[in-house]
Amino acid sequence: xxxxxxxxxxxxxxxxxxxxxxxxxxxxxxxxxxxxxxxxxxxxxxxxxxxxxxxxxxxxxxxxxxxxxxxxxxxxxxxxxxxxxxxxxxxxxxxxxxxxxxxxxxxxxxxxxxxxxxxxxxxxxxxxxxxxxxxxxxxxxxxxxxxxxxxxxxxxxxxxxxxxxxxxxxxxxxxxxxxxxxxxxxxxxxxxxxxxxxxxxxxxxxxxxxxxxxxxxxxxxxxxxxxxxxxxxxxxxxxxxxxxxxxxxxxxxxxxxxxxxxxxx
Amino acid sequence: xxxxxxxxxxxxxxxxxxxxxxxxxxxxxxxxxxxxxxxxxxxxxxxxxxxxxxxxxxxxxxxxxxxxxxxxxxxxxxxxxxxxxxxxxxxxxxxxxxxxxxxxxxxxxxxxxxxxxxxxxxxxxxxxxxxxxxxxxxxxxxxxxxxxxxxxxxxxxxxxxxxxxxxxxxxxxxxxxxxxxxxxxxxxxxxxxxxxxxxxxxxxxxxxxxxxxxxxxxxxxxxxxxxxxxxxxxxxxxxxxxxxxxxxxxxxxxxxxxxxxxxxx
Numbered sequence: 001x002x003x004x005x006x007x008x009x010x011x012x013x014x015x016x017x018x019x020x021x022x023x024x025x026x027x028x029x030x031x032x033x034x035x036x037x038x039x040x041x042x043x044x045x046x047x048x049x050x051x052x053x054x055x056x057x058x059x060x061x062x063x064x065x066x067x068x069x070x071x072x073x074x075x076x077x078x079x080x081x082x083x084x085x086x087x088x089x090x091x092x093x094x095x096x097x098x099x100x101x102x103x104x105x106x107x108x109x110x111x112x113x114x115x116x117x118x119x120x121x122x123x124x125x126x127x128x129x130x131x132x133x134x135x136x137x138x139x140x141x142x143x144x145x146x147x148x149x150x151x152x153x154x155x156x157x158x159x160x161x162x163x164x165x166x167x168x169x170x171x172x173x174x175x176x177x178x179x180x181x182x183x184x185x186x187x188x189x190x191x192x193x194x195x196x197x198x199x200x201x202x203x204x205x206x207x208x209x210x211x212x213x214x215x216x217x218x219x220x221x222x223x224x225x226x227x228x229x230x231x232x233x234x235x236x237x238x239x240x241x242x243x244x245x246x247x248x249x250x251x252x253x254x255x256x257x258x259x260x261x262x263x264x265x
Numbered sequence: 266x267x268x269x270x271x272x273x274x275x276x277x278x279x280x281x282x283x284x285x286x287x288x289x290x291x292x293x294x295x296x297x298x299x300x301x302x303x304x305x306x307x308x309x310x311x312x313x314x315x316x317x318x319x320x321x322x323x324x325x326x327x328x329x330x331x332x333x334x335x336x337x338x339x340x341x342x343x344x345x346x347x348x349x350x351x352x353x354x355x356x357x358x359x360x361x362x363x364x365x366x367x368x369x370x371x372x373x374x375x376x377x378x379x380x381x382x383x384x385x386x387x388x389x390x391x392x393x394x395x396x397x398x399x400x401x402x403x404x405x406x407x408x409x410x411x412x413x414x415x416x417x418x419x420x421x422x423x424x425x426x427x428x429x430x431x432x433x434x435x436x437x438x439x440x441x442x443x444x445x446x447x448x449x450x451x452x453x454x455x456x457x458x459x460x461x462x463x464x465x466x467x468x469x470x471x472x473x474x475x476x477x478x479x480x481x482x483x484x485x486x487x488x489x490x491x492x493x494x495x496x497x498x499x500x501x502x503x504x505x506x507x508x509x510x511x512x513x514x515x516x517x518x519x520x521x522x523x524x525x526x527x528x529x530x
Contacts, residue, residue: 168437
């Protein structure tokens with residue numbers, strides 16, 4: 001019996017590195033993950049996809065995953081951009097966006113004239129020297145710079161290798177402007193809590209499955225959830241010696257986690 | 266009588282933001298600075314140019330300044346690239362370079378095959394998404410990543426506006442790889458000390474003049490030198506409320522500093 005698998009009613013699944021490996025070609029499913037997703041849904045466990053994906057609107061992101069065979073809908077996805085839009089509206093903030101072109105439609109209803117904050121996401125090819133300088137100038141020109149970052153990931157794995165994630169560029173702007181970014185997305189507590197609320201399961205009955213030791217595992221555990229690290233995606237063996245975070249268990253991949261979970265039901 | 270100007274025998278001058286404002290067009294001299302440089306030389310004071318410039322070889326850099334009318338030679342310039350080359354040779358390090366194209370010749374005699382460290386300078390247009398990912402992959406692939414940064418400046422001013430400096434990109438790589446860069450150049454103590462040794466003046470008889478409150482003023486003061494901040498270049502009024510660094514004096518520009526210094530002789 002796996003202690004970590006007892007009395008679980010809901011699953012939060014990270015997507016990139018757990019369901020699929022992303023890449024310029026759209027990416028490829030991780031072996032066994034399409035079937036594992038279907039088995040979760042058939043089991044009656046509650047399920048929510050909890051992603052820091054900011055390279056596409058949720059619509060486009062979900063369509064890509066559906067194309068790979070995953071059973072997923074927009075309503076099942078918790079992602080940073082909609083969370084950021086709520087914050088912008090609440091506080092009357094008008095963003096200068098440094099994000100991926102494909103994410104821009106998520107901000108369609110937000111006033112962006114005469115910006116009084118910068119929102120940074122995983123802009124990928126939009127992380128040009130010119131765009132970084134422009135975002136920097138907007139920030140340094142404010143009396144009290146406001147920087148909102150869609151995640152704080154260090155790097156992720158695409159099919160052609162590791163890539164710097166938004167967190168690295170966030171640190172560059174933080175240092176240049178002597179500010180601290182407000183992070184929306186994992187590992188923010190508010191972000192996990194909204195995913196739990198949307199799923200309708202309390203943290204002690206939920207489990208997070210992810211490939212990021214800090215943002216998935218550490219973040220979920222700080223909310224009172226259990227968390228597994230999969231040995232897929234950006235997982236590296238040295239993660240198992242992380243000085244601060246220890247998962248409730250390691251599993252080789254999502255399929256193995258689901259096997260064990262379903263045996264407990 | 267200005268107390269800060271007493272018993273000065275040698276001057277270290279920052280270049281960009283003190284002598285001239287750099288820019289895509291080569292830059293323009295700051296009013297009065299060409300004449301001020303000539304007056305220092307005529308006075309018999311020792312003089313050395315102490316720069317974190319890494320967008321060009323010293324030869325090219327000096328030629329540009331001579332073209333603006335400055336009396337300056339390569340032998341009078343202390344710059345990070347030659348200091349980094351000494352370190353690379355001493356420690357048998359083979360760098361992957363993320364630097365400006367025009368700086369590459371400074372590393373001509375350094376073995377760069379099969380790199381075991383990354384050297385980052387102010388790469389400007391070479392700070393592309395692809396180049397940053399490449400430097401990151403070299404670092405993260407090492408058992409113990411070694412990152413050498415030619416300066417840690419946050420930003421600087423060019424004729425067309427403020428630009429992110431090498432320190433911002435250094436922070437991005439530090440965060441992504443969980444390493445601390447070794448900084449060559451200002452504000453490193455070893456760097457100021459080598460400039461003083463080359464000038465042949467002890468720190469208590471030398472004064473640094475710069476536009477960067479942290480890297481020029483703070484760095485020089487930590488070596489036992491006096492330091493002035495000029496109100497040119499990247500200077501911003503809020504620098505005068507810096508929480509940790511207080512210059513021995515502010516001057517409006519280099520010409521004003523030289524006026525006061527020469528009155529004491």
